[in-house]
Amino acid sequence: MSFRADSAEVIFVGIELLLGQTLDSNACFMSRQLAELGISTYRHTVVGDNPQRLEKAVRSALAENDLVVMTGGLGPTSDDVTAEVVAALAGLPLIKDKAVSDAIRSRYPDRSRHDFSSYPLVPQGAVVFKNERGTAPGSFVFLLEHGSQKAILMLPGPPDEMEPMFHASVRPFLETFSHHRFIHRYVRLFGIGESKAEERIRDLLENQKEVTIAPYASMKEVVIRVSQRLKEGDGTDLTHALVEELRERFGACVFEIGPRPLELVLLDLLAEKHLTIAFAESCTAGMALSTLADVPGSSASLLGGMVTYNDEMKRRLLGVAPQILSSAGAVSCPAAVAMAEGCLAKTGADLALSFTGIAGPGGGTPKTPVGTVWIACAREGESTVANKYHFPGDRIHVRTRAVYTGFDLLRRLLLGL
Amino acid sequence: MSFRADSAEVIFVGIELLLGQTLDSNACFMSRQLAELGISTYRHTVVGDNPQRLEKAVRSALAENDLVVMTGGLGPTSDDVTAEVVAALAGLPLIKDKAVSDAIRSRYPDRSRHDFSSYPLVPQGAVVFKNERGTAPGSFVFLLEHGSQKAILMLPGPPDEMEPMFHASVRPFLETFSHHRFIHRYVRLFGIGESKAEERIRDLLENQKEVTIAPYASMKEVVIRVSQRLKEGDGTDLTHALVEELRERFGACVFEIGPRPLELVLLDLLAEKHLTIAFAESCTAGMALSTLADVPGSSASLLGGMVTYNDEMKRRLLGVAPQILSSAGAVSCPAAVAMAEGCLAKTGADLALSFTGIAGPGGGTPKTPVGTVWIACAREGESTVANKYHFPGDRIHVRTRAVYTGFDLLRRLLLGL
Numbered sequence: 001m002s003f004r005a006d007s008a009e010v011i012f013v014g015i016e017l018l019l020g021q022t023l024d025s026n027a028c029f030m031s032r033q034l035a036e037l038g039i040s041t042y043r044h045t046v047v048g049d050n051p052q053r054l055e056k057a058v059r060s061a062l063a064e065n066d067l068v069v070m071t072g073g074l075g076p077t078s079d080d081v082t083a084e085v086v087a088a089l090a091g092l093p094l095i096k097d098k099a100v101s102d103a104i105r106s107r108y109p110d111r112s113r114h115d116f117s118s119y120p121l122v123p124q125g126a127v128v129f130k131n132e133r134g135t136a137p138g139s140f141v142f143l144l145e146h147g148s149q150k151a152i153l154m155l156p157g158p159p160d161e162m163e164p165m166f167h168a169s170v171r172p173f174l175e176t177f178s179h180h181r182f183i184h185r186y187v188r189l190f191g192i193g194e195s196k197a198e199e200r201i202r203d204l205l206e207n208q209k210e211v212t213i214a215p216y217a218s219m220k221e222v223v224i225r226v227s228q229r230l231k232e233g234d235g236t237d238l239t240h241a242l243v244e245e246l247r248e249r250f251g252a253c254v255f256e257i258g259p260r261p262l263e264l265v266l267l268d269l270l271a272e273k274h275l276t277i278a279f280a281e282s283c284t285a286g287m288a289l290s291t292l293a294d295v296p297g298s299s300a301s302l303l304g305g306m307v308t309y310n311d312e313m314k315r316r317l318l319g320v321a322p323q324i325l326s327s328a329g330a331v332s333c334p335a336a337v338a339m340a341e342g343c344l345a346k347t348g349a350d351l352a353l354s355f356t357g358i359a360g361p362g363g364g365t366p367k368t369p370v371g372t373v374w375i376a377c378a379r380e381g382e383s384t385v386a387n388k389y390h391f392p393g394d395r396i397h398v399r400t401r402a403v404y405t406g407f408d409l410l411r412r413l414l415l416g417l
Numbered sequence: 418m419s420f421r422a423d424s425a426e427v428i429f430v431g432i433e434l435l436l437g438q439t440l441d442s443n444a445c446f447m448s449r450q451l452a453e454l455g456i457s458t459y460r461h462t463v464v465g466d467n468p469q470r471l472e473k474a475v476r477s478a479l480a481e482n483d484l485v486v487m488t489g490g491l492g493p494t495s496d497d498v499t500a501e502v503v504a505a506l507a508g509l510p511l512i513k514d515k516a517v518s519d520a521i522r523s524r525y526p527d528r529s530r531h532d533f534s535s536y537p538l539v540p541q542g543a544v545v546f547k548n549e550r551g552t553a554p555g556s557f558v559f560l561l562e563h564g565s566q567k568a569i570l571m572l573p574g575p576p577d578e579m580e581p582m583f584h585a586s587v588r589p590f591l592e593t594f595s596h597h598r599f600i601h602r603y604v605r606l607f608g609i610g611e612s613k614a615e616e617r618i619r620d621l622l623e624n625q626k627e628v629t630i631a632p633y634a635s636m637k638e639v640v641i642r643v644s645q646r647l648k649e650g651d652g653t654d655l656t657h658a659l660v661e662e663l664r665e666r667f668g669a670c671v672f673e674i675g676p677r678p679l680e681l682v683l684l685d686l687l688a689e690k691h692l693t694i695a696f697a698e699s700c701t702a703g704m705a706l707s708t709l710a711d712v713p714g715s716s717a718s719l720l721g722g723m724v725t726y727n728d729e730m731k732r733r734l735l736g737v738a739p740q741i742l743s744s745a746g747a748v749s750c751p752a753a754v755a756m757a758e759g760c761l762a763k764t765g766a767d768l769a770l771s772f773t774g775i776a777g778p779g780g781g782t783p784k785t786p787v788g789t790v791w792i793a794c795a796r797e798g799e800s801t802v803a804n805k806y807h808f809p810g811d812r813i814h815v816r817t818r819a820v821y822t823g824f825d826l827l828r829r830l831l832l833g834l
Contacts, residue, residue, distance in 0.1 A: 160811065286706030317764070
């Protein structure tokens with residue numbers, strides 16, 4: 001196969017994207033995937049469901065790239081025009097993929113909502129990717145544009161359909177066309193801000209050669225990406241030395257060198273030590289529990305816990321002494337400690353983490369402003385640890401920062417850092 | 418002022434967007450703002466910091482639109498090239514905006530990181546918008562393209578700088594150029610799938626005139642947008658009749674006509690009826706609690722609850738009888754009922770909602786496959802209601818669908834639907 005995908009443009013199809021009704025998480029996902037495949041993306045385009053504009057966008061993308069990736073507009077409804085436009089461009093007839101439509105019919109036996117007699121349609125000769133979560137399959141076609149070979153990849157719009165499809169079948173398929181490959185390694189930090197982290201590696205940032213580094217931050221971590229572009233044949237991996245350098249500079253802040261987010265690192269650590277955990281959440285109100293439960297298999301270490309959103313619940317569910325709440329208040333060291341120890345006693349877990357604070361926008365006082373959060377960790381047979389934090393930003397920001405700060409506190413305690 | 422902004426293209430500048438390191442929330446924000454201003458957006462483009470590609474993107478955007486909105490690439494570092502490219506295109510010299518740089522210096526007296534002697538630079542004669550949160554100002558320039566008047570608006574990339582600037586000064590400024598405005602109204606549904614909903618309004622979808630309608634779906638709702646474009650002078654709102662038609666066709670599935678998501682509708686309903694609520698969550702593991710707690714002021718109705726991730730916790734925290742768990746199992750009608758009633762008793766809430774199911778990927782059986790969820794609602798002095806559901810998709814999908822299905826079940830019970 002002579003076709004090589006060096007450059008790509010991604011076209012996101014959907015009027016709802018132009019109207020700002022949905023946040024396009026596909027852009028983020030697709031960009032990262034293509035970067036890791038060594039396919040350079042120079043442009044994203046978002047267009048509505050208008051066939052003329054869509055065709056124009058595809059043509060202009062084909063003129064400058066080997067590969068055009070399109071998401072959205074593949075459904076059974078009349079405003080789904082992506083396949084039509086692409087088939088016309090490629091000069092291929094649209095045919096019904098029997099395997100796919102049979103699969104759909106078997107999955108939705110009582111499905112009267114759509115006439116599947118002529119759905120889904122894919123360009124003749126296209127490589128078809130199965131959709132395990134929905135009805136619209138993905139497909140990949142080659143076409144000649146001004147005498148040079150190009151390709152178009154069509155994927156469904158819903159991230160929960162597109163992402164599994166991409167991981168399962170599209171990515172392995174695209175890898176066969178990638179001209180050179182990238183090594184990407186990720187050093188993940190918690191407990192240091194993005195600008196502080198940048199200061200600490202300014203010299204490295206300013207002297208990048210074959211190996212490049214790029215820090216980026218979210219509420220959940222600071223990640224430093226270490227990348228090297230390998231030409232065909234040349235296989236020397238130069239990233240290790242730099243990763244070790246970063247590990248040294250950031251010490252205990254490094255919670256992972258690799259792909260795992262903090263919650264997964266924590267769960268793996270708990271499983272390895274055969275420890276169970278429970279949570280007593282006030283201001284975070286179930287976010288810590290829910291975040292860990294997002295991870296498949298978390299039930300091995302995660303027992304559960306209580307969400308106590310007012311004083312009475314802290315008394316009823318966690319047995320916090322009324323005088324603690326009346327004297328020190330619900331957002332205090334004694335309250336956090338009592339919550340964690342009460343949770344430990346009532347659940348029988350090996351570890352209990354408690355959160356109590358002011359997420360805002362209301363509820364702040366001069367003594368305890370919005371963003372103040374106490375986090376305590378109680379451990380079977382050990383003394384309870386409690387820390388006070390102040391997180392900037394809005395309600396979601398304060399709660400998310402609190403949850404991950406609690407996870408990191410626990411990680412450091414378990415590792416004796 | 419003869420200039421009218423009927424159509425716009427938005428160009429997002431930043432290599433980090435192409436590498437998928439940041440989710441571009443600006444796209445969502447800007448699209449909605451322009452739509453509300455009655456400025457049609459036909460395309461979004463994301464480009465890196467490369468001057469040639471950026472110039473090309475701006476030229477192609479100018480060729481087809483009155484207005485080009487650019488975000489990002491305005492900082493003091495060398496890879497911030499937006500102002501340069503635009504000034505060159507407009508044939509305007511870049512000059513230093515003294516007012517702005519003085520403001521910066523007074524705000525960052527000890528700022529040694531950057532040399533502000535020649536920063537920020539803006540095209541001569543540009544309308545400059547103050548940045549209250551950062552250093553890069555926004556700016557707006559007119560230019561002639563093929564004899565017709567066009568305009569370019571440059572805004573900083575960070576949302577926490579751009580959005581306040583837009584609300585404070587950019588939007589009022591743009592309103593003076595907007596040719597006509599839109600009315601957008603939203604009919605929000607739960608309890609019906611997107612395709613079923615489309616089937617039910619196919620006739621309306623196929624006969625759209627001045628008032629257009631567009632359905633779109635997420636895990637949390639199906640929303641039907643009803644839009645009307647008002648020409649200058651003409652102020653008759655034709656959307657009401659259509660909204661009423663939709664209300665009739667979808668009946669109990671309509672939970673909101675307006676902007677409120679289901680969780681907010683539920684919380685408002687609870688507050689209005691002076692009812693408190695608590696949750697007993699197994700497979701959803703705190704997601705229901707956390708989702709309600711995301712809403713400021715939710716503590717008025719939300720007391721808290723328990724997350725019981727295994728049988729022992731269901732016994733310990735909710736008092737579920739061991740024989741229920743051993744005979745019927747944890748994912749069963751009796752277990753869901755016992756969890757809800759146990760939660761009601763232990764929290765003293767007026768209402769308690771319980772979730773128990775198999776989120777997957779593991780844990781499924783032929784009798785109880787992955788996606789099976791029991792949801793029960795216990796009410797003070799009334800008999801407990803329990804329903805069995807089966808949700809498709811992965812772990813996150815199953816848990817999210819379960820949470821919103823529980824919210825909707827409660828809404829319908831409270832309204833007697």
